[in-house]
Amino acid sequence: MDMSALTQWFGQVMPQGAARKNEAVQSLISGQSKTGSLQEPAPNESSSGFSKVLARLTGAVSEPQAASERVVEQFARGAEGDLHQSMMTLEKGDISFKFLMTAKNRLIDAYKEISRMA
Amino acid sequence: MNLFDSMNVLSSGLSAERARLDVTSSNLANANTTRTAEGGPYKRRDPVFGTLEIAPQQFGSVMDEALTGVEVSEIVSDTNEPRQVYDPSHPDAADDGYVAMPNITQVEEMVNMLNATRSYEAQLTAMHSIVDMAEKALGIGR
Numbered sequence: 001m002d003m004s005a006l007t008q009w010f011g012q013v014m015p016q017g018a019a020r021k022n023e024a025v026q027s028l029i030s031g032q033s034k035t036g037s038l039q040e041p042a043p044n045e046s047s048s049g050f051s052k053v054l055a056r057l058t059g060a061v062s063e064p065q066a067a068s069e070r071v072v073e074q075f076a077r078g079a080e081g082d083l084h085q086s087m088m089t090l091e092k093g094d095i096s097f098k099f100l101m102t103a104k105n106r107l108i109d110a111y112k113e114i115s116r117m118a
Numbered sequence: 119m120n121l122f123d124s125m126n127v128l129s130s131g132l133s134a135e136r137a138r139l140d141v142t143s144s145n146l147a148n149a150n151t152t153r154t155a156e157g158g159p160y161k162r163r164d165p166v167f168g169t170l171e172i173a174p175q176q177f178g179s180v181m182d183e184a185l186t187g188v189e190v191s192e193i194v195s196d197t198n199e200p201r202q203v204y205d206p207s208h209p210d211a212a213d214d215g216y217v218a219m220p221n222i223t224q225v226e227e228m229v230n231m232l233n234a235t236r237s238y239e240a241q242l243t244a245m246h247s248i249v250d251m252a253e254k255a256l257g258i259g260r
Contacts, residue, residue: 082136
């Protein structure tokens, strides 16, 4: 799944997608629709444990993602810097994003498991 | 010590090898340069590498001390005497007809170049291994 690194090149589709997905997950879990973004996890007081965990996860991942965006921007502007360093930053963002997706999948699995208990 | 520390170490290594290649290309390009800003023929250059602290030292962590990156600490000039070539028609020839040419042998530069390339490749391979390991770790329990 190289989507994250790839789509960075084509704009900011993926962060938006990730934010939307995360928003969907959060609203699914907390039972209310709210607008959350990747950059602002902002766990609110009324949210359940699940969404708190998710918000913390997105917070941890947003820094590498932001770094990837900066690198792509710098590269597009033709700024100084080594190509391998840019690629490495993209790779870090990719790994972090994969981690977020994995953790999200686990959380949703757990949620589904619990919702089936009744 | 986290997953990305080793990537940062490798990143510094890649930069160092690139610097080595840059210096080598400068040497190759100036193999016949007889005029320089400091006077005399171009002198062969060599990068000198030194260690670079990567991770902030954390108390009691052995790995943090073990992990050091690399950086170019200085570029030194080769002290070998310039090559003397007999060419009385050359504008920079001395009175005896000899021209002081840079002390560069192309074979040596080629070997340095291959060395830098192989080293770069080795570090990229290590980098792939790290990413592979991270992806395998993400699959734990699946």
